[in-house]
Amino acid sequence: MPEEIRSDEFIIRRIPPSKPQIQLDFIKPIDDRRYRATSIALALRQGETGLSCSRLRITSPKQLLAQVGVTITDGWTVAIWRVDELPTGLQVVATPSKPAELDLGHCEIRPIDRYTKALQSKLAGASVILSAEEIDSMNAGEIPHRWERRPAR
Secondary structure, three states, X not given: OOOEOOOOXXXXXXXXXXXXXXXXXXXXXXXXXXXXXXXXXHOOOOOOOOEEEEEOOOOOHHHHHHOOOOOHHHOOEEEEEEHHHXXXXXXXXXXXXXXXXXXXXXXXXXXXXXOOHHHHHHHHHHOEEOOHHHHHHOOOOOOOOOOOOOOOO
């Protein structure tokens, strides 16, 4: 059985560039200075058991993007969650990447029962997109200095 990730850890996930030409947005505003992922950016693909993420205490946002050869200048960004702020019905488990050295912090957000559209939407609402400066400067193991708990919805 995979190791469950501690509730006080932060996890991060790559978010691809939006595609305005076909009105496909992967991020949307929370307020005038913060963004979050959209539910479409957090959809499971056929055959997946969970959403591929990484533990911030092991992998920096910049390293996460570099693993697949992309940067923020390519339009990619990074979503972040604190594990204890994930919606009820989800868990985060350690899942070694293949090859293991690709991402030592690899983990998955998995449904406890099943991954529904409602759960996917709640997960998107709980996300925060890191700024370009945070992606560029945040080191593995750092707690985001601007992390703010949002009011309950």
